[in-house]
Amino acid sequence: MASLKLLSLILTLSVISAAAQPPESPAPPQSLVLAAETLENSGYTAMSLTLKLIAPTLPLPSATTITAVTIFAPPNAAFSASGQPSLAHLLLHFSPLSLSPSSLSSLPFSSTIPSLSPSKHLTVTSSDPKIISINNVKVSEYPIYDDGFVIVYAIDNFFDLNFTLARNSTKIDAKLGFQCLKLERVSQFDDASGVLKSRGYSIFASFLDLQLMGFLDLKKSSEDNGMKWTVFAPVDEELVPFSGDFLGYSSLFMRHLVPCRVTWGDLNEMGNGTMVSISVDGFNLGITxxxxxxxxxxxxxxxxxxxxYNSDWLVIHGIRGVIPLPEEEMELLEKLPVTKVEDSTASDRAEF
Structure with a gap:
């Protein structure tokens, strides 16, 4: 009987989807196609078909070709028991983030996770990092599918579309401030970098400026230095337009670097508008x-x-684009004269 209900539901989904999608609907990303195949091979037939049907029209960010999404897959029995779920309910099971197991387990109780369902989010309801539950539904410890950007977890049942925490539940307190170390350059590269820049070798000087060891006192051990870092890393394709801007490499790298360890759990606990101070390049990073x-x-x-990536001293968060320079710094850069590298190089060589 349950199998007949599931078959009926699958046929209904097929008819509704065929009627709803225009003939010119774009093909879904290959990663979603592979995820759907893996779901089917793992016994999640209904969720596999659901993904195939709605993948071309998922409201994912279109700023890049990278598809970052986490999918929570209910079992076939849940589809049979509940009947045809609404589109808003289905989209609640899609988050526009790539959430690794360590990301999920690091979130404290009552943290929120964005979903693709309009004006709805998911809520972490587990306090034990070994057992993950969202909206009071257990989530599998390991993904069914994970290609680094698209991640699929099995869940025991559908998430409740109208889930709210009980009033007596203890919520996390927002962190209104997050202090990092104030960095002072003690680099043995500083003098050499200054000489290189004065003689027209600014490109190589910029590479020296990128060395993180330049912020450490090399006479001390790493434990004495106690340095911890957070990197906000743009996807490769967002960095391609900067590939020829050699003089900007140092600034480009440094403004994505924070001299303290800030996990996703920390970010979720921060109040809207919290400033993570200070970034290595001298301006604050605002979390909203x-x-x-x-x-x-x-x-x-x-x-x-x-x-x-998350270790005792380094955390890396993937971001969708490049963190822009402050407007005042952009204005200064635009006023700087353009220097031809080959001319300065030739004049420098003439001195020897």
Missing amino acids: KDEDDGILMVNGVEIMFPDM
């Missing part, structure tokens, strides 16, 4: 959250892969 969909952003750039 879209109140409607719960998306976290750093200086207006979406964090799409939180806790991509």
Whole structure:
């Protein structure tokens, strides 16, 4: 009987989807196609078909060709028991973030996770990092599918579309301030870099400026230095336009670097508008959250892969774009005269 209900539901989904999608609907990203195939091979037939049907029209960010999404897949029995779920209910099971197991387990109780369902978010309801639950539904410890950007977890049942925490539940307190170390350059490269710049070798000097060891006292051990870092890393394609801007490499790298360890759990606990101070290049990074969909952003750039890497001293978050320079610094750069590298090089060589 249950199998007949499931078959009926699948046929209904097929008819509705065929009628709803225009003939010119774009093909879904290959990663979603592979995820749907993996779901089918893993026994999640209904969710596999659902993904195939709605993948071309998922409201994912279109700023890049990278598809960052986490999918929570209910079992076939849940589809059979509940019947045809609404589109808003289905989209609640899609988050526009790549959430690794470490990302999920790092979130404290009552943290929110954005979803693709309009004005709805998911809520972490587990306090034990070994057992993950969202909206009081258990989530599998390991993904069914994970290609680094699209991640699929199994869940025990559908998430409740109207879920709210009980009034007596203890919510996390917003962190209104987050202090990092104030960096002072003690680099043995400083003098050499200054000489190179004065003689027209600014490009190589910029590469020296990128060395993180330049901020450490090399006479001390790493434990004595106690340095911890957070990197907000743009996807490769967002950095391609900067590939020829050699003089800007140092600034480009440094403004994505924070001299303290800030996990996704820390970011979620921060109040909207919290300033993570200070970035290495001398300006603050502001953390904001879209109140409607719960998306976290750093200086207006979406964090799409939180806790991509997480160790005792280094955390890396994947972001959708490049953190822009402050307007006043951009104005100064535009006023600087353009220097031809080959001319300065030739004049420098003439001295020898």
